[in-house]
Amino acid sequence: MLSYNGLMGAGVAASEAWMGIERLGEELIATVRVGPVDVSFDLPAVAVSLFVTALLVAVSIWLRRGLPREREGPLTQRAGFLAALLELSRSQLVAGFDEPLAKRVLPLTATLFLYILLCNWIGILPIPYIVSPTQNLNVPMGMAIMVYVLAHYYALRTRGVRLHLRSYLEPNPILLPMNIVGDMGRTLSHGFRLFGNILGGAILTALAPALLARAVFLLPFAFPVGVGLDLFFGIFVGTIQALVFALLASAYINLAVSS
Amino acid sequence: MDISGADLITMARYLAAGLCMGIGAIGPAIGQGMAASHALDGMARQPEMENSLLRTMIVGQAITESTGIYSLVVAIILVFVAG
Numbered sequence: 001m002l003s004y005n006g007l008m009g010a011g012v013a014a015s016e017a018w019m020g021i022e023r024l025g026e027e028l029i030a031t032v033r034v035g036p037v038d039v040s041f042d043l044p045a046v047a048v049s050l051f052v053t054a055l056l057v058a059v060s061i062w063l064r065r066g067l068p069r070e071r072e073g074p075l076t077q078r079a080g081f082l083a084a085l086l087e088l089s090r091s092q093l094v095a096g097f098d099e100p101l102a103k104r105v106l107p108l109t110a111t112l113f114l115y116i117l118l119c120n121w122i123g124i125l126p127i128p129y130i131v132s133p134t135q136n137l138n139v140p141m142g143m144a145i146m147v148y149v150l151a152h153y154y155a156l157r158t159r160g161v162r163l164h165l166r167s168y169l170e171p172n173p174i175l176l177p178m179n180i181v182g183d184m185g186r187t188l189s190h191g192f193r194l195f196g197n198i199l200g201g202a203i204l205t206a207l208a209p210a211l212l213a214r215a216v217f218l219l220p221f222a223f224p225v226g227v228g229l230d231l232f233f234g235i236f237v238g239t240i241q242a243l244v245f246a247l248l249a250s251a252y253i254n255l256a257v258s259s
Numbered sequence: 260m261d262i263s264g265a266d267l268i269t270m271a272r273y274l275a276a277g278l279c280m281g282i283g284a285i286g287p288a289i290g291q292g293m294a295a296s297h298a299l300d301g302m303a304r305q306p307e308m309e310n311s312l313l314r315t316m317i318v319g320q321a322i323t324e325s326t327g328i329y330s331l332v333v334a335i336i337l338v339f340v341a342g
Contacts, residue, residue, distance in 0.1 A: 092314065189325040196328035199335070244321040251318065 028129065042136050049133040052118045056111075089113065092243070093250050101154075101257055105250050108150065112143060113246035120198060120238030124230055132238075135199040137191070140245070144191030147249040148183075151256035158257050190248055197241045201233030276337040283330025290323040 028043040066078025089110040094102040116134060123132030133139045155164045168179045209226035212218045298316035302309050 091310075095311070095314070189322075189328065192332055193321060193325055193328050196331045196335075197324075200331050203335075240317065241321075244317060247314065247318050248321065 042138070044129040044131055045133040045136040045139060048122060048130060049119065049139065052115060052122060052133070055118065056114055086110075093246055097250070097254055098258070101158075101254065104154070105253050109246040109250040112147075112249055113242050116143075116194065116242035116245055117239060120242055121234060123198070123202065123238070124234035126230070131202065132198050134194055135202050137195050140194040140198075141191035143194075143245070143249075144187050147190065147252060148187040151253045154253055155256040164256075186252065190245070190252070194241050194245050197237055198233075201229075201237055205229045205233055272337050272341060276334040279330050279337065280334040283334075284327055287324050287327035291320045294319050294323060 029040045030043050031038050031040045033039075063078050063082050066076050067082070068074060068076055068079060090102070090106060093109045093113065094106050097105065119132050119134045119139070122130065123135070152164070155167075159167075168176055170179075205226065208229055209222040212222040212225055294316055298312050301312050305312075
């Protein structure tokens with residue numbers, strides 16, 4: 001997919017000594033030849049993504065261990081936390097859904113939310129090569145395509161092939177190409193939204209302090225502006241975009257199943 | 260210093276990226292502002308609806324934002340990939 005290796009070379013070479021700007025967009029790519037095709041891996045993204053996954057799994061196991069042994073046992077702290085988390089995601093992500101659909105969709109979208117949230121937050125750390133995996137287009141696009149495929153799968157399972165295919169002919173058979181293109185465009189924008197927000201934030205976080213640092217009288221502002229932008233894009237935009245991605249995923253599945 | 264064709268292409272790329280992002284940000288900004296203002300109206304009128312209004316507003320704004328994201332992607336391609 002989109003590759004932006006060594007991208008900053010021409011643009012802002014003058015101010016590259018500042019805050020990782022020389023590393024912006026630089027990737028550690030490992031290429032493996034499988035038969036006739038070259039498969040390349042963005043190593044930091046893979047490593048950080050695996051780390052986030054391992055962290056989530058470990059925390060889940062730890063929380064599961066904290067549940068009371070019997071059904072009517074005393075409520076533990078971890079059980080309370082788990083219940084609050086479940087209730088929050090249920091009320092935010094699948095509010096107003098049919099009960100069987102909500103039960104099926106909630107684990108998926110809650111997992112998407114937590115994974116994307118941690119991926120976005122981990123990009124705050126000012127460590128070289130520790131970047132959000134979500135700023136590699138393959139990660140959000142892969143998740144968006146997964147949601148697309150799952151929406152069709154659920155729709156086929158619950159409504160049958162005939163009824164599902166007929167929904168493409170509504171409200172009018174003339175609109176069939178429009179419906180198909182709209183479906184694809186929705187998935188495309190679903191992936192690009194997360195990718196664009198996180199990558200745009202990362203570029204801005206690296207660029208703005210570098211530009212400020214070029215003017216001597218603005219130099220004192222460079223560091224606070226960099227930290228502020230980092231926290232704003234990492235915590236605020238990261239949380240909103242993770243919520244939006246998970247919300248849209250459940251909304252798309254709900255739309256496909258019940259329209 | 261001579262200006263060659265490659266320099267002109269580079270200049271055009273940066274100019275186009277700036278225009279693309281600047282003009283492309285107008286529409287989503289207006290749309291998101293309108294969504295927020297109407298959601299605020301609704302919240303002031305019916306404070307008990309705040310939760311669902313906020314959620315719907317965020318989803319609506321996210322969809323409004325996609326045109327801005329498209330121009331961001333085009334600008335990124337212009338600056339970093341094209342040429």
